[in-house]
Amino acid sequence: MEKFVVIDGSSIFYRSFYAMPNLTAPSGEPTGAITGFANIIVKLLREFNPTYAAIALDTSRKTFRTEIFSEYKGGREKTPDELISQMAMLEEFAEVMGIKTLSAPNYEADDIIGTLAAQASKDFSVDIVTGDRDAFQLINENTRVLFARNTNLEIYDTEKFTAEFGFEPARLVDYKGLSGDSSDNIPGIFGIGEKTAKKLLQEFGTLENILENSEKISGKKIRESVQNNSETAKISKKLAQIVCDVPNINFVAQDFKILPNLSRVDEFCSRYALKVAKKRIHEIYDAEENLFGDFTVENTADVLEVPPISETDYEKIFAAESLAIVENFVKVGDEIFEVDAAKIFAEYKGKIFVHNLKKIIKTNPSSLVSNPYSLFSSSLRTDQTARWYPSAPRRPRGGTARRRRCIRDNPRPRRCRRWRF
Numbered sequence: 001m002e003k004f005v006v007i008d009g010s011s012i013f014y015r016s017f018y019a020m021p022n023l024t025a026p027s028g029e030p031t032g033a034i035t036g037f038a039n040i041i042v043k044l045l046r047e048f049n050p051t052y053a054a055i056a057l058d059t060s061r062k063t064f065r066t067e068i069f070s071e072y073k074g075g076r077e078k079t080p081d082e083l084i085s086q087m088a089m090l091e092e093f094a095e096v097m098g099i100k101t102l103s104a105p106n107y108e109a110d111d112i113i114g115t116l117a118a119q120a121s122k123d124f125s126v127d128i129v130t131g132d133r134d135a136f137q138l139i140n141e142n143t144r145v146l147f148a149r150n151t152n153l154e155i156y157d158t159e160k161f162t163a164e165f166g167f168e169p170a171r172l173v174d175y176k177g178l179s180g181d182s183s184d185n186i187p188g189i190f191g192i193g194e195k196t197a198k199k200l201l202q203e204f205g206t207l208e209n210i211l212e213n214s215e216k217i218s219g220k221k222i223r224e225s226v227q228n229n230s231e232t233a234k235i236s237k238k239l240a241q242i243v244c245d246v247p248n249i250n251f252v253a254q255d256f257k258i259l260p261n262l263s264r265v266d267e268f269c270s271r272y273a274l275k276v277a278k279k280r281i282h283e284i285y286d287a288e289e290n291l292f293g294d295f296t297v298e299n300t301a302d303v304l305e306v307p308p309i310s311e312t313d314y315e316k317i318f319a320a321e322s323l324a325i326v327e328n329f330v331k332v333g334d335e336i337f338e339v340d341a342a343k344i345f346a347e348y349k350g351k352i353f354v355h356n357l358k359k360i361i362k363t364n365p366s367s368l369v370s371n372p373y374s375l376f377s378s379s380l381r382t383d384q385t386a387r388w389y390p391s392a393p394r395r396p397r398g399g400t401a402r403r404r405r406c407i408r409d410n411p412r413p414r415r416c417r418r419w420r421f
Contacts, residue, residue: 001125001142004256005050006116008130009101010058010109012148013037013090015131017083019150025272030082034089038269038277040148041097044129045258045284047153048146052124052256055094056112057103064106065239072239074185089272096268097281098259104246110134112249114242117143119251129153134184136161137242139169166198174207177237186236191225207237260285309338 016036023032044050065072094101102112113135117126121142128135131148139145139161146153161169178197180188192200200217204210210217211230217223226233262285269278317339320332330337 001123002052002253003048003050003127004052004116004120004124004251004253005044005048005054005127005129005146006113006120007041007044007053007055007099008109008113008128008132008135009037009055009090009094011131012040012129013087014083015148016040017080017086021082027271029272030086031089031272031274033083033086034093034272035274035277037090038093038274039151040129040153041093041099042277042280042284043151043153044146046280048127050127050258052120052253053099053258054116054256055090055099055101056109056116057090057101058109059103059105059107062106063108065108069186069235069239071185075182076185093268096261096264098257098261100256102249104249107243107246111243111246114138114244115246115249116251118244120253124253134172134181134240134242136165136169137172137240138244167201171201171206173237173240174201174210176240177207177233178210180236181240184239186239187232188236189225189229189233191221196222207233307337309340312337312339314339314343 013033016039017033020032020036021030023030023035025031061073061076091101102116103109104112110132113128113130117128117138120126121140124142126143127146128138128143129146129148133147135145136156139156139158141158145156147156148154158169165172165175167175175197176186176188178189178192178200179194180186188197200210204213210226211233214223214226214230217226260281262281265281266278269275269281316335317330317332317337330339
């Protein structure tokens, strides 16, 4: 199942600002927030290898929730000017990285995340990147939360959440209806804290069941508090509930495919002194080796025609001593064929040698619609000495010993996507 990642841009950006408050660009502009944000995005790309991504942003503190309860998030301080000045950097970074940003008037970033996750989780594995625990309510069999703790992303799935909280993720809104949430100024029921809220949920299941069976609650003070504050509890639950049907927010997979413009990434990172992010992005996408070359066609005679897949000559492909493949297109000599990629990889299983390819196509054929930076970009060889090097970007356990074996088997290795030499 392919992976879609939706990022709580407002939450991660805010946390990054306070984690790295004193960084500046060569021009003197504050860059702490964009530096931390870029590093989190790069960490996400390296460790979780998503194919599709989106960044959700808040537009204003005034939403439908403040109409329900005017004091919602009322205790928060004014956003610092140094943070506001970096918002344009966030949007530009997302643009050069080919990651779509979304916002919606009268709704929060959480609601956009909930809407996208609800749609995408039907066919995709969804990871939500946030520093806000509210998103835990969205966890299900196809949706996880990657919770930002400093520079780490802690994975919360149904099992981990239930073990930590004592109830299923969907009941988080009932929990906040009872105990409230001081960070968002959600009142909850006076006198009910975390332990009591958990105990009540484990006994009755939902807030509605608790209110309907309040006479069965043991403990006079708690029982009376629930009975006297039932409306406040209902409002608190509504404030905590993430909306999963925001108007005009639609998940169409191809609209969210990650397609970085690496020359613009270089310029952006150099301008704001994002050295670590720039280095890591190059490692992920092999920036210096664009398999499709220049996308500008100046001479129509240079365009390479690709015959329909029904005319693909597999015998010629399999007979070639070497070839190059990008997703479902193969280049043999000066010819390009559209292929069944699964058929190609089955034929060459165990003989895929991953390295940085030189430019193989001068111009972009109109029928070649593909991601030029695919992690499956490979050179395939038919000789028996070719060895296989995995292309996944995560460092495996026992990394040192396995790196030594990689160097032993290939005395002069190029940079591999999985290990850095």
